[in-house]
Amino acid sequence: MWAFFHRLGSPKWFYDISGKWLPWFGGLAVLTLATGIVWALLYAPADYQQGNSFRIIYIHVPAAILAQSCFMMMAVAGAIGLIWKMKLADMFVKAAAPVGASFTFLALFTGAVWGKPTWGTWWVWDARLTAMLILLFLYFGVIALQAAIEDFSVAAKASAVLALVGLVNIPIIKYSVEWWNTLHQPATFKLTEKPAMPAEMWVPLLVMVIGFYSFFAVVILLRTRNEILERERRTRWVKDIVLSKVK
Amino acid sequence: MNPKRKQRLILVLFLVFGFAAVVGLMLVALKENINLFYSPSQIVNGEAPEGARIRVGGMVVNGSVSRDNQSLLVSFQLTDYKSTVAVQYSGILPDLFREGQGIVAMGKVSGRGLLVADEVLAKHDEKYMPPEVSDALKKAGKQEDGSDIIPAQSSEK
Numbered sequence: 422m423w424a425f426f427h428r429l430g431s432p433k434w435f436y437d438i439s440g441k442w443l444p445w446f447g448g449l450a451v452l453t454l455a456t457g458i459v460w461a462l463l464y465a466p467a468d469y470q471q472g473n474s475f476r477i478i479y480i481h482v483p484a485a486i487l488a489q490s491c492f493m494m495m496a497v498a499g500a501i502g503l504i505w506k507m508k509l510a511d512m513f514v515k516a517a518a519p520v521g522a523s524f525t526f527l528a529l530f531t532g533a534v535w536g537k538p539t540w541g542t543w544w545v546w547d548a549r550l551t552a553m554l555i556l557l558f559l560y561f562g563v564i565a566l567q568a569a570i571e572d573f574s575v576a577a578k579a580s581a582v583l584a585l586v587g588l589v590n591i592p593i594i595k596y597s598v599e600w601w602n603t604l605h606q607p608a609t610f611k612l613t614e615k616p617a618m619p620a621e622m623w624v625p626l627l628v629m630v631i632g633f634y635s636f637f638a639v640v641i642l643l644r645t646r647n648e649i650l651e652r653e654r655r656t657r658w659v660k661d662i663v664l665s666k667v668k
Numbered sequence: 669m670n671p672k673r674k675q676r677l678i679l680v681l682f683l684v685f686g687f688a689a690v691v692g693l694m695l696v697a698l699k700e701n702i703n704l705f706y707s708p709s710q711i712v713n714g715e716a717p718e719g720a721r722i723r724v725g726g727m728v729v730n731g732s733v734s735r736d737n738q739s740l741l742v743s744f745q746l747t748d749y750k751s752t753v754a755v756q757y758s759g760i761l762p763d764l765f766r767e768g769q770g771i772v773a774m775g776k777v778s779g780r781g782l783l784v785a786d787e788v789l790a791k792h793d794e795k796y797m798p799p800e801v802s803d804a805l806k807k808a809g810k811q812e813d814g815s816d817i818i819p820a821q822s823s824e825k
Binding site for chain 1: 673676677679680683684687688691692695699702703704705706707725761762763764765772787788789790791792793794795796797798799800801802803
């Protein structure tokens with residue numbers, strides 16, 4: 422475990438190993454997303470009240486899950502970067518912020534599209550929706566810090582602090598529907614109870630969640646690898662890679 | 669762990685938990701203001717400000733919806749199974765509006781528990797099921813949550 426952690430400190434090692442992981446995650450993402458979408462849109466049954474508009478759940482829920490877990494990963498990576506000064510962790514934070522922001526936007530957007538026919542409004546300032554909007558702004562904050570600060574290690578420190586401070590928002594998003602009266606319904610899926618949804622509806626959702634995670638892994642690996650190449654461009658091994666590609 | 673890293677670890681933990689405590693205290697202080705809507709019991713007990721625009725959330729009482737033939741005026745009753753508030757609304761209702769459905773109405777309370785609403789939102793619960801299942805449940809005389817239909821005792825979702 423510690424050996425793995427120490428090797429993570431070497432960008433070259435990570436560049437080599439992540440190149441081997443990429444096709445696996447890519448294949449899994451294509452496979453699960455294709456099955457999940459066809460299954461969800463064509464074969465899963467419609468809802469008794471909402472009809473077909475409930476199918477947006479198959480994009481909305483995975484996007485919302487990813488938006489939150491991406492932020493948690495950023496905070497953990499930020500902490501590792503601050504405490505152990507691991508360069509790779511800092512690169513991960515920079516690579517992940519725009520991806521997480523996209524997922525957050527997707528969750529907000531699909532929620533609004535679903536809210537219009539179901540609730541009768543695109544947007545309402547209830548605790549869940551507002552907390553999710555704050556998450557989007559936190560992502561924007563990290564992106565802005567990375568763009569505004571020239572010095573890499575200072576930018577990494579600032580973003581790590583923002584990610585750690587913003588971490589408090591994650592439990593607020595999760596429990597907002599239980600702590601306060603909100604228009605947003607409580608969670609359909611809980612670890613302790615069986616889901617308030619039949620299996621023919623939640624199995625494709627599970628496939629979609631796995632698909633979103635694999636897609637996220639592919640995008641993050643690609644972006645982190647780019648970041649490694651850019652920052653290590655003066656090292657011998659990166660020059661060797663570039664030269665071998667040119668030939 | 670070397671002392672320098674340990675110090676930074678303590679600093680990070682202090683940052684996370686310190687900030688969480690600050691936000692936590694703020695949320696406790698603002699607890700009532702973050703609620704999106706009042707319950708009918710709060711209206712009846714006079715906890716909601718009169719004359720101000722507020723939201724009320726509850727279940728539409730079965731058999732209480734009456735529509736005006738000449739206009740879009742609808743009146744119905746909202747309940748949280750403890751108290752009931754009468755609501756008047758003029759406009760187009762969302763698809764999910766029906767008797768027994770949870771909704772949120774926004775408007776002004778004009779004395780004696782009548783809410784004149786200018787916006788009605790349907791509240792969806794966390795349960796999903798195919799239409800055939802819900803039909804079968806209705807035939808068996810059960811509600812969607814599996815309780816019997818006759819006594820309306822299930823809590824608001």
